[in-house]
Amino acid sequence: APQVAPAAKPSGTPREAMGRTLQLAAAALAAATHLGACASQPRMKTVPQPQVPHASGVEVADFSDNVLPLMRVGHRVLDLAHGGHFDAHLQDTPDEIRPPSVVAFYDSSDEACMAGYAELNYDSLAEAAFPARERLMIGRYDIYAAPRRPWYKFTPELDLAKRFAVDACPQVVFVPRHCNGWTEWCSRGPDPTNPNVTLMGCEAFVDQCTGTRKWDGSEELHEWVVNQVAEAGEPKIARFFGSYQEQGNWLRTRDRTTTVTHMRNIFQSKASPAFTERGFKVVEIPKEVSEWLHGFLARHENDWHLEEWGGDLTQMNFHEHPTSFVELDLEGEARDEIALKYLKPLIEEWSGLKDLELTAFYGIREYPNSAWLRGHIDRTDTHVLSATISLKKTDEEAAKQRPWPLEVVQWSGDAVRYDHPAGTMVMYESSKLIHGRPFRNEGGPHLGCFVHFKPASHAGEEWESYSRAARQYERSWTEFGRYRETPSVEPENPQYADMDIGSDSKWTHIASDDDENDELDEEELARTKGFLVEFKNRGDRDVDLYWRSNSGAVVKQGVVRKSSSIAITTFPGHTFFFAETGLKAPIPDSTFVMSIDRRFLKFVGTKDGSPKVPSKWAPLVRSRLKEEIHEEL
Numbered sequence: 001a002p003q004v005a006p007a008a009k010p011s012g013t014p015r016e017a018m019g020r021t022l023q024l025a026a027a028a029l030a031a032a033t034h035l036g037a038c039a040s041q042p043r044m045k046t047v048p049q050p051q052v053p054h055a056s057g058v059e060v061a062d063f064s065d066n067v068l069p070l071m072r073v074g075h076r077v078l079d080l081a082h083g084g085h086f087d088a089h090l091q092d093t094p095d096e097i098r099p100p101s102v103v104a105f106y107d108s109s110d111e112a113c114m115a116g117y118a119e120l121n122y123d124s125l126a127e128a129a130f131p132a133r134e135r136l137m138i139g140r141y142d143i144y145a146a147p148r149r150p151w152y153k154f155t156p157e158l159d160l161a162k163r164f165a166v167d168a169c170p171q172v173v174f175v176p177r178h179c180n181g182w183t184e185w186c187s188r189g190p191d192p193t194n195p196n197v198t199l200m201g202c203e204a205f206v207d208q209c210t211g212t213r214k215w216d217g218s219e220e221l222h223e224w225v226v227n228q229v230a231e232a233g234e235p236k237i238a239r240f241f242g243s244y245q246e247q248g249n250w251l252r253t254r255d256r257t258t259t260v261t262h263m264r265n266i267f268q269s270k271a272s273p274a275f276t277e278r279g280f281k282v283v284e285i286p287k288e289v290s291e292w293l294h295g296f297l298a299r300h301e302n303d304w305h306l307e308e309w310g311g312d313l314t315q316m317n318f319h320e321h322p323t324s325f326v327e328l329d330l331e332g333e334a335r336d337e338i339a340l341k342y343l344k345p346l347i348e349e350w351s352g353l354k355d356l357e358l359t360a361f362y363g364i365r366e367y368p369n370s371a372w373l374r375g376h377i378d379r380t381d382t383h384v385l386s387a388t389i390s391l392k393k394t395d396e397e398a399a400k401q402r403p404w405p406l407e408v409v410q411w412s413g414d415a416v417r418y419d420h421p422a423g424t425m426v427m428y429e430s431s432k433l434i435h436g437r438p439f440r441n442e443g444g445p446h447l448g449c450f451v452h453f454k455p456a457s458h459a460g461e462e463w464e465s466y467s468r469a470a471r472q473y474e475r476s477w478t479e480f481g482r483y484r485e486t487p488s489v490e491p492e493n494p495q496y497a498d499m500d501i502g503s504d505s506k507w508t509h510i511a512s513d514d515d516e517n518d519e520l521d522e523e524e525l526a527r528t529k530g531f532l533v534e535f536k537n538r539g540d541r542d543v544d545l546y547w548r549s550n551s552g553a554v555v556k557q558g559v560v561r562k563s564s565s566i567a568i569t570t571f572p573g574h575t576f577f578f579a580e581t582g583l584k585a586p587i588p589d590s591t592f593v594m595s596i597d598r599r600f601l602k603f604v605g606t607k608d609g610s611p612k613v614p615s616k617w618a619p620l621v622r623s624r625l626k627e628e629i630h631e632e633l
Helices: 014-031 034-039 083-091 111-120 122-128 221-232 244-268 287-299 328-351 396-401 463-476 522-529 618-632
Strands: 044-046 067-069 071-073 078-080 101-106 137-142 171-175 187-191 194-200 280-284 357-367 373-376 385-393 406-409 415-418 424-428 435-437 446-454 478-480 531-537 543-548 554-560 565-570 575-580 586-593 600-603
Touching: 071 078, 071 244, 078 083, 078 244, 083 101, 083 137, 083 244, 101 111, 111 122, 122 137, 122 221, 171 221, 244 373, 244 463, 287 328, 287 357, 287 385, 328 357, 328 385, 328 424, 328 446, 328 554, 357 385, 357 554, 373 406, 385 396, 463 478, 531 554, 543 565, 543 586, 554 565, 586 600
Parallel strands: 071 478, 078 137, 101 137, 531 600
Antiparallel strands: 044 067, 101 171, 187 194, 194 415, 280 424, 357 446, 373 435, 385 424, 385 446, 406 415, 406 435, 531 565, 543 554, 543 575, 575 586
């Protein structure tokens, strides 16, 4: 795309700044040559279908196509997978601070439409002319690709073009601030094959979003967008952020998380094996497990604390309604014994897999009223076969009147909901089955905990090979963009939100400086977003990998088998160590404190205690790796 010189930091009134934005837009239009416009065009690509060995007799629907444009991640313009993805971005932002949105609709299979889209210079204007993220969310929607990307059914709720009555190609639609993403899905009634679950998705849904407007071409697109934004009024500022600049950065980091969540649901889920007929099963909590958990609650009633989440994470709305937590790590040995003795046999019998490895058993988490949990899949390397345990509803009458069911996408491709009352647990294939509670809890606080297992192998291959293949399949559909936008324009008379937004989350405030791009440096990005570290075993035996919390509790991350590795997202300052199989004590010289230049950590010990000699190329590799990390961040 053409390079546009960065604008000077705006001064004066917001209206004057908007005028300068229009001048910048004119410059962007002049710079956007035909070649530059084509550079941002979505292009078709053929990605081979993954060859996934499901368990014998298990059938999984697939409604996707493998000849489609890639999905772009990290760009100012959000590539919207479907209407549910768009709704999720709106849900991520509380009403008081939510800006309006603009979405360009096009058809990547229609040459005439794509020529018209190129003439819009939409992507260039988004970067160099439209207001910054805190004032405007910008998206694009491929009418052709949207119903062909997901492996699951494309229900009417997901058809954003039809919801917005798109009747031309291309077409640009402005979405007002009051649109909050809470589309009310409709029910098709009980599933004929399982009357205990309810099929979701049909034409009778209720779209909360009204008042959208279409650009008619009577004025320049950039002028129309800027005028619509000004007419919509200025979003308030969350006191925790204190400025539009920081609020915009918060929104921007959350946009990326939400997009990646939907891409994982579409691509990693499709590329992962399935083991059971439906992917989930509801059962009673074993008596011994229930008694131990309730006893744990009584013993640790004074150990509750607010759960800490990174500000960029969007799987839950903790920024509005924080969750509370009491660590099962407080009785880690007893917890693991319970999981291995009572839960592991149940999940092995249900899944048909033997010798499952316990990778996590955590909680107890309290979800308050108005909490929601976005549909997602879990880590493909460690959270493969799991159980979510509904331990207690603190207001039993409210829970009966207004249940908070789980929603999953079963192997038929249907979204279904099923009740999950206190005293029951759901076994589910957590790294493949899309699961969540993507609607607000109205039945009083819900207490739950989670146990996860992974198989050592499947169909003659180590499980890690399937995990890697699923991640690689998602990457094969991903195009990474570079984020550019116009400078933030602070309100002349800022209004602050009444709701406390974000103050309980982990967030590094950006310092006020003179950087013309106002980018977070690599340390700040690592603290807020985390970074991926690969733990490699180059020793002569299998070893366990543990994470040690600040309180001293240790949590097993998995077994790192000889000549294998596992990848974990972590944060600076976190501590990990290798241990002998079955022990929780660190092997000498195998404890590591994370920093952003540590992306690969190796266990190289031998049983006789002699370490392997590092390669002579190690210092050069470390130096180059640090450069690559800097470029990536």
